[in-house]
Amino acid sequence: MFMFExxxxxxxxxxxxxxxxxxVIAVGFFFYMxxxxxxxxxxxxxxxxxxxxxxxxxxxxxxxxxxxxxVVLPYYLHDYKQFGRITILGEFLAIAAVIMCCLFIFVDLxxxxxxxxxILYPTPWSLMFWDMIxxxxxxxxxxxxxxxxxxxxxxxxxxxxxxxxxxxxxxxWAVSIHTVTAFLYSGLPGRTFWLTAILAPRxxxxxxxxxxxxxxxxxxxxxxxxxxxxxxxxxxxxxxIVTYATVINIFFIMVEAFTVxxxxxxxxxxxxxxxxxxxxxxxxxxxxxxxxxLLAIAALILLLVPAWRTSRRLLPVACVLVFLSLWLDKGLGxxxxxxxxxxxxxxxxxxxxxxxxxxxxxxxxxxxxxxxVFYKITLSVREEIGELAVKEHGIVSEAVRHPxxxxxxxxxxxxxxxxxxxxxxxE
Amino acid sequence: MRDRIWIIAGxxxxxxxxxxxxxxxxxxxxxxxxxxxxxxxxxxxxxVAPVSYMRASHMLLLLRWREDVVRRGQRRYVAFNGKVYxxxxxxxxxxxxxxxxxxxxxxxxxxxxxxxxxxxxxxPQTNVAGLGPRSMP
Amino acid sequence: MKITRKDFLRLSGLSFLAAGxxxxxxxxxxRDPSAEGSSGTQAAQPVRWGMVVDLRKCQKEKGCDAxxxxxxxxxxxxxxxxxxxxxxxxxxxxxxxxxxxxxxxxAEESDAGxxxxxxxxxxxxxxCVRVCPTQATWKRDDGIVMMDWHRxxxxxxCMAACPYGSRSFNWxxxxxxxxxxxxxxxxxxxxxxEKCNFCxxxxxxxxxxxxxxACPEKALVFGxxxxxxxxxxxxxxxxxxxxxxPELGTGPSIYYLV
Numbered sequence: 001m002f003m004f005e006x007x008x009x010x011x012x013x014x015x016x017x018x019x020x021x022x023x024v025i026a027v028g029f030f031f032y033m034x035x036x037x038x039x040x041x042x043x044x045x046x047x048x049x050x051x052x053x054x055x056x057x058x059x060x061x062x063x064x065x066x067x068x069x070x071v072v073l074p075y076y077l078h079d080y081k082q083f084g085r086i087t088i089l090g091e092f093l094a095i096a097a098v099i100m101c102c103l104f105i106f107v108d109l110x111x112x113x114x115x116x117x118x119i120l121y122p123t124p125w126s127l128m129f130w131d132m133i134x135x136x137x138x139x140x141x142x143x144x145x146x147x148x149x150x151x152x153x154x155x156x157x158x159x160x161x162x163x164x165x166x167x168x169x170x171x172x173w174a175v176s177i178h179t180v181t182a183f184l185y186s187g188l189p190g191r192t193f194w195l196t197a198i199l200a201p202r203x204x205x206x207x208x209x210x211x212x213x214x215x216x217x218x219x220x221x222x223x224x225x226x227x228x229x230x231x232x233x234x235x236x237x238x239x240x241i242v243t244y245a246t247v248i249n250i251f252f253i254m255v256e257a258f259t260v261x262x263x264x265x266x267x268x269x270x271x272x273x274x275x276x277x278x279x280x281x282x283x284x285x286x287x288x289x290x291x292x293x294l295l296a297i298a299a300l301i302l303l304l305v306p307a308w309r310t311s312r313r314l315l316p317v318a319c320v321l322v323f324l325s326l327w328l329d330k331g332l333g334x335x336x337x338x339x340x341x342x343x344x345x346x347x348x349x350x351x352x353x354x355x356x357x358x359x360x361x362x363x364x365x366x367x368x369x370x371x372x373v374f375y376k377i378t379l380s381v382r383e384e385i386g387e388l389a390v391k392e393h394g395i396v397s398e399a400v401r402h403p404x405x406x407x408x409x410x411x412x413x414x415x416x417x418x419x420x421x422x423x424x425x426x427e
Numbered sequence: 428m429r430d431r432i433w434i435i436a437g438x439x440x441x442x443x444x445x446x447x448x449x450x451x452x453x454x455x456x457x458x459x460x461x462x463x464x465x466x467x468x469x470x471x472x473x474x475v476a477p478v479s480y481m482r483a484s485h486m487l488l489l490l491r492w493r494e495d496v497v498r499r500g501q502r503r504y505v506a507f508n509g510k511v512y513x514x515x516x517x518x519x520x521x522x523x524x525x526x527x528x529x530x531x532x533x534x535x536x537x538x539x540x541x542x543x544x545x546x547x548x549x550x551p552q553t554n555v556a557g558l559g560p561r562s563m564p
Numbered sequence: 565m566k567i568t569r570k571d572f573l574r575l576s577g578l579s580f581l582a583a584g585x586x587x588x589x590x591x592x593x594x595r596d597p598s599a600e601g602s603s604g605t606q607a608a609q610p611v612r613w614g615m616v617v618d619l620r621k622c623q624k625e626k627g628c629d630a631x632x633x634x635x636x637x638x639x640x641x642x643x644x645x646x647x648x649x650x651x652x653x654x655x656x657x658x659x660x661x662x663x664x665x666x667x668x669x670x671a672e673e674s675d676a677g678x679x680x681x682x683x684x685x686x687x688x689x690x691x692c693v694r695v696c697p698t699q700a701t702w703k704r705d706d707g708i709v710m711m712d713w714h715r716x717x718x719x720x721x722c723m724a725a726c727p728y729g730s731r732s733f734n735w736x737x738x739x740x741x742x743x744x745x746x747x748x749x750x751x752x753x754x755x756x757x758e759k760c761n762f763c764x765x766x767x768x769x770x771x772x773x774x775x776x777x778a779c780p781e782k783a784l785v786f787g788x789x790x791x792x793x794x795x796x797x798x799x800x801x802x803x804x805x806x807x808x809x810p811e812l813g814t815g816p817s818i819y820y821l822v
Contacts, residue, residue, distance in 0.1 A: 038736055038754075039734065039735055039736040039737060039754035039755060040718070040733070040735050040736075040754075040755065041649055041735030041736035041754075045648075045735070046647075046648030046649065046735075047647075047648060047649065047650055047651075047652075047723075047729075047732055047733065048648075048729070050720045050723040050724060050733060051720060051724060105719075108719070108720075109717050109718050109719055109755070110716070110717070110718015110719075110720070110733065110734070110754065110755025110756055110757075111716060111717045111718045111753075111755040111756060112717070112718075114698075114715070114716075114717045114718075115717055117697075117698040117700075117715055117717055118697045118698055118717070120698075121698050121699050121715065123696065123697050123698065123699050125694060126694065126695050126696055126697040126721075127695065128695065128697035128719065128721055129697045132697070184721075185724075187694075187695075188691060188695070188724060188725045188727075189691055189727055189812040189813070189814070190691065190725065190726060190727025190728070190809075190812065191724065191725075191727075266664075267664075338724075339724075341664075342729050343726070343727055343728055343729040343809075344657055344661050344662065344664070344682075344728075344729045345660075345661045345664035346661065348648065
């Protein structure tokens with residue numbers, strides 16, 4: 001039913017990639033066992049900076065998960081047919097990202113065996129309770145959607161009618177998962193760096209920039225490695241979305257900076273000062289925060305110039321710059337900046353340790369593994385029905401054999417390519 | 428056909444593994460018939476509840492005590508025989524029982540690695556024999 | 565009667581959903597009775613435990629740390645050398661760091677060097693209780709913000725929420741760092757958050773908190789803030805008191821007499 005058999009047949013390159021990922025996962029797992037044994041003290045977190053890389057990664061990847069809405073919304077609400085072939089890629093990215101988020105939270109817990117206490121003793125006034133509900137719900141939603149859509153694609157039948165409202169539900173739900181995550185931070189009276197109404201909009205803007213940027217990179221990789229082409233129109237539309245989101249994101253950063261730096265309330269200024277200029281002799285985050293700004297500006301320039309945005313060489317560079325810039329800002333600066341200086345005015349340095357990085361890398365690798373497996377299944381299904389190489393919606397081109405192809409014979413492929421109808425993704 | 432040798436090898440390996448408890452030297456057969464040797468408290472004959480109940484449900488009693496003390500601030504326990512006790516693992520239970528000579532004996536025998544109570548809760552400093560259960564005024 | 569597999573699955577799915585939603589509704593609607601923190605005392609008058617700290621009497625700058633040592637030994641607080649992993653229930657810091665943005669100008673000259681004892685403020689409207697996802701910390705009827713170390717999952721959300729930095733996490737097993745274990749109070753395990761508990765176990769026996777008893781200058785005055793004639797209330801009528809970050813609306817129960 002889950003078509004996993006498609007994931008275990010692959011080329012040498014596919015299996016080499018999976019083996020590398022499994023090695024990274026194994027190392028992360030080993031260090032996690034050490035963490036269970038010794039305690040969270042093997043990380044760089046401290047009494048003052050009590051959340052670190054794990055929660056920062058969780059925050060960042062919730063954004064990536066929410067970004068699936070950026071392909072689903074145009075296609076299902078505005079009938080933008082060009083996204084037809086990549087909505088499922090966005091939804092699979094959401095699933096992998098949400099699973100990564102759950103893992104990041106899990107490894108951050110001091111008593112992970114008690115995690116079900118959140119369900120056993122539900123606490124509706126706690127945002128973390130709602131975060132768990134919304135993340136789990138989003139995971140279930142996308143799992144159902146991808147399963148139904150991919151199965152109907154494979155059977156070459158139209159998807160059942162009831163899936164449409166489910167897909168439409170995933171749109172506000174995607175917005176909600178990241179809003180709830182923002183509310184985790186923006187409702188704490190003691191943390192002035194986070195106590196700002198614009199935190200939720202900032203989160204959404206950065207999500208809608210980083211997520212589609214990652215999706216563009218995936219599409220470009222798939223175009224290079226397999227016979228799958230998402231279509232130049234779809235990729236360009238995604239690039240435009242990333243551009244707008246990057247503009248809004250930079251604008252929001254400037255808006256925040258103005259309020260804090262012009263208002264000059266010492267409690268507010270201290271956090272920005274620590275991040276961008278250093279405080280009390282502690283400067284180690286300063287270069288990374290300025291790098292984030294530089295990368296964002298560089299990405300913006302690349303994206304704003306149409307000739308560069310449409311360039312096959314420069315678009316991936318811009319996407320990487322956007323992703324890295326937002327990772328530094330949201331995946332590092334946001335969390336540490338909220339904790340330093342502490343409520344008692346002390347500056348504590350936070351440097352993630354090797355075990356911490358290994359566990360984080362292990363979870364990244366799990367996400368990469370999931371994405372690889374999901375995309376492999378999707379592309380194998382499309383290959384099976386002969387629609388892998390459909391370049392643009394409605395235009396059929398000859399099927400091309402690629403190393404990542406499964407055991408489907410060339411003759412069948414060509415035959416399917418010649419006679420396939422123009423329905424594209426099932427809807 | 429050429430897999431026959433692997434199948435037979437696997438079956439032999441399985442047979443060896445599944446019968447290991449019977450021939451392995453680390454588990455001498457005579458120990459299997461031993462029952463845990465519990466050292467009962469010297470000066471107290473009655474626990475906070477009947478023995479049959481304690482044998483079956485002492486963990487439930489402790490969990491209930493835990494919720495009562497920590498979450499409801501209720502420390503007073505009126506036992507089935509009217510006696511009043513303090514709901515405390517360290518003071519009441521371990522006030523009579525010795526952890527190593529009583530609690531651990533059954534837990535080890537039954538392979539209950541579980542009770543993480545000992546990660547936090549302590550044993551009373553004074554000798555078991557000298558300390559009775561703490562009764563409330 | 566014959567039933568198709570599809571219908572069977574549909575039926576069992578609906579039944580499962582119905583049973584699950586009932587349980588969920590019950591869980592969310594009905595309040596968890598164990599969360600109803602009660603001090604257990606059936607007092608006729610309301611109780612709100614609080615403390616008044618007389619900064620003029622505190623002798624910390626002369627090296628006195630009686631309150632800290634009393635709390636540490638009574639509660640098996642680990643003495644961890646790495647400052648990043650320290651566990652602190654009561655400690656002192658200088659006035660400028662406790663009220664960091666209150667200084668602006670020449671007020672520093674009078675407050676220089678004053679050491680302020682710090683502990684959990686047992687707020688009337690505690691942000692930490694608001695955010696705890698398992699109700700491992702909650703506010704009792706008598707005002708004490710309690711910790712349940714059996715339920716805490718170690719998410720440290722409460723630490724992020726506390727505006728006062730009163731909470732500590734056990735980054736490792738605390739037992740090796742405890743010189744002498746007091747058997748009367750449990751140690752904690754790695755992976756849970758802890759903080760001052762106003763010695764609720766002593767209050768249950770009619771004693772006052774360890775720090776209050778240990779102070780040689782009687783600088784810590786503990787009592788029922790809801791009782792107009794209690795010692796802290798009398799002091800508050802006589803002297804000017806400040807609180808930490810009162811503008812946040814947390815309603816701390818600790819007052820500092822300047």
